[in-house]
Amino acid sequence: MITEEAFPVEPWQVRETRLDFNLLAQSESLFSLSNGHIGIRGNLDEGEPHGIPGTYLNSFYEVRPLPYAEAGYGFPEAGQTIVDVTNGKIIRLLVDDEPFDVRYGELIDHERTLDLRAGTLTRRAHWRSPAGKQVKVVSTRLVSLTQRSVVAIEYVVEAIDEFCRVTLQSELVANEDLPESSSDPRVAAVLDNPLEAVEQDCSEQRAMLMHRTRASGLMMAAAMDHEIEVPGRVEFDTDTRPDLARTTVICGLRPGQKLRIVKYLAYGWSSLRSRPALRDQAVAALTGARYSGWQGLLDAQRDYLDGFWDSADVEVEGDPVVQQAVRFGLFHILQASARAEVRAIPGKGLTGSGYDGHAFWDTEGFVLPVLTYTAPHAAADALRWRAATLDLAKDRAAELGLEGAAFPWRTIRGQECSGYWPAGTAAFHVNADIAMAFERYRIVTGDHGLEEDCGLEVLIETARLWRSLGHHDRHGVWHVDGVTGPDEYTAVMRDNVFTNLMAAHNLRVAAEACTRHPEKARALGVSTEETATWRDAANAAHIPYDEELGVHQQCEGFTTFAEWDFDKNTTYPLLLHEPYVRLYPAQVIKQADLVLAMQWQSHAFTPEQKARNVDYYERRTVRDSSLSACTQAVMCAEVGHMELAHDYAYEAALIDLRDLHHNTRDGLHMASLAGAWTALVAGFGGLRDDEAILSLDPQLPDAMACLRFRLRWQGCRLTVCATHDDVTYTLRDGPDGKLTIRHAGEELELTTEEPTTVPVRVREPLLPPPQQPPGREPVHRRTVASRRLAMQTGPSRAAEA
Helix, strand or coil: CCCCCCCCCCCCEEEECCCCHHHHHHHHHHCCEECCCEEECCCCCCCCCCCCCCEEECCCEEEEECCCCCCCCCCCCEEEEECCCCECCCEEEEECCEECCCCCCEEEEEEEEEECCCCEEEEEEEEECCCCCEEEEEEEEEECCCCCCEEEEEEEEEECCCCEEEEEEEEEECCCCCCCCCCCHHHHHHHCCCEEEEEEEEECCEEEEEEEECCCCCEEEEEEEEEEECCCCEEEEEEEECCEEEEEEEEEECCCCEEEEEEEEEEEEECCCCHHHHHHHHHHHHHHHHHHHHHHHHHHHHHHHHHHHHHHCEEEECCHHHHHHHHHHHHHHHHHHCCCCCCCCCCCCCCCCHHHHCECCHHHHHHHHHHHHHCHHHHHHHHHHHHHCHHHHHHHHHHCCCCCCCCCCCECCCCCCCCCCCCCCCCCHHHHHHHHHHHHHHHHHCCCHHHHHHHHHHHHHHHHHHHHHCEECCCCCEECCCECCCCCCCCCECCCHHHHHHHHHHHHHHHHHHHHCHHHHHHCCCCHHHHHHHHHHHHCECCCEECCCCEECCCCCHHHCEECCCCCCCCCCHHHCCCHHHHCCEECECCCCHHHHHHHCHHHCCHHHHHHHHHHHHCCECCCCCCHHHHHHHHHHHCCCHHHHHHHHHHHHHCCCCCCCCCHHHCCCHHHHHHHHHHHHHHHCCCECCCCCCEECCCCCCCCCEEEEEEEECCEEEEEEECCCEEEEEEEECCCCEEEEEECCEEEEEECCCCEEEECCCCCCCCCCCCCCCCCCCHHHHHHHHHHHHHHHCHHHHHHC
């Protein structure tokens, strides 16, 4: 586990105070830089040692076979895997003839800092070579948020105690050796040397390598150029091979003298453009970077982030750990999306190869709500990507014998890549999640243009899917059978409440969108009779409810399933230790499902129903998914369990900064990082928008003195500042200087003339705080309990806890 000693708690940066080889892969993920188009892991400049080297281009992938023990009709035949592309981060240093390697000589001091306001990663190292020569190295790198194709690195070497000869080797390296990523030899064969050389070129301080994937046929270019500053004589040379380009710089440094190199990198890829066109694109990007210069790139990066934080920052007084974590999460969410520009936002962003680089429903369900309120242009781009894959989704629906469009459970390009159909194909709710994201964007931004351009057709085709997937029984009740909700431990069931409510929402908003755009709807073949059937289905959707227990059933019959024996089966995650044949018919829940329905479709439940449902499902949810803690935080806060909500918010926020799931090495969890914002803003801020009005109802846990957050709503910028006693709404600007919101269930008009302060409505819980399955209490709760025990009884007793 990553500790606060190694990574101190600081409000605007993540700083590594010492180099821990056991945490190398995790720190590479934490220190990743990206702009949504390019992603580079936080590897050491010299390339070694490393956990997982990684340089990624969004949606640049290779095709691989999907293994099946027994195939079936409609099973996807090919998967897609993100490719580690040409690495331009490498700058090797030799002091006299000794290579700078942190494993040799003496590393006197080493520190790395991710600056969340500057958008840079800075490394400071003081090293004594095995021969006794000392140097200091300061490197700073950025992936430009303003110049989409550009990465830049400033690398400075200073001689400390005596004269030394310094050699730098700045490289582009393709087909790096990677750790084994799959036990399937067919997959390993695809990922071993995935790039074939197309062209290489060099001149003085500039070089370019072009490659093509062997099966998917995508072509990419990586180019580098350098600025070199050094007192006295310097020599340099550049050479290339099919998988390597190298610029070598040699000089002598007396004590106190410095060699400074600025390395500019440019990346581009295409499935359509010619070799000359792609080459010229990379050259143009390099030229633009050199024109801006290092300081110009730094200034533009800071300006971009200043604008983002002005509309997105969340301030947490009283909890510095969560304060750091929520900003860290927002920073990485922005990095994953800022310049994606009609490409996917993968589940790991561009921070690692986890999940094969695939995008899931996580994007629309967890990431886009944050972006819609803070960086709506990035949300719009992500929605345009989904719309661009509509034809593939329609083909998938036809393959499954359904009308409309069936969007994939996991994908890069748009084809279904999940080989496990009960959790993949059967999770049809992804279609309604996408529809919800389009509708939320329209409501929150007030921008109807996206709906007219591409959203309407997505809403129509997803509505058609639901109409063909569901059916009316002889009593006129509408059912959806054979589906899997968010809880993948309860699969292929009837009438999942989350799915049915989301499907009904999809059907209604599609019908309303057709009313707003009648001519375009008619051009897409929609009739008034068809929209009437959508409304009929939505109004008749079956929502299972157990009258005896007074709770909603997650799916039909769920409350009659066998109870899971939590005393005997407690090795988590359960999916790696228990067969699905035992999980599916039991009351054990992987992640929030019915509870998520209560957040996203809040108006469909009464306060008493929410309280009883939270109480029932808390006791059965094991959180074997990173998507769960933020939702449980939101709903525990709504029903008045504020301290439990705080514990869940902590877990969602710290999943990667503390490596709580022990898989941060493979990349960051974008949905959970977004969930930190959701836990605070939707949980303790009470934000809801499912009734097309901005609704807020703040209440804070004891440890938080104040929560301040910023939102965008229909052209307005709003700041919300909540304490335990009151909340102040400051309308910073807006089209009319006015905004009507709902505070604690009552309408409240805000103006730009002065802030509005109103009392907080305290929500008293209807039920006592619920217990969780043994050993599945929120991480924060267990940590605090251990610390208290250590203070009371000493370290040996705490270790037993």
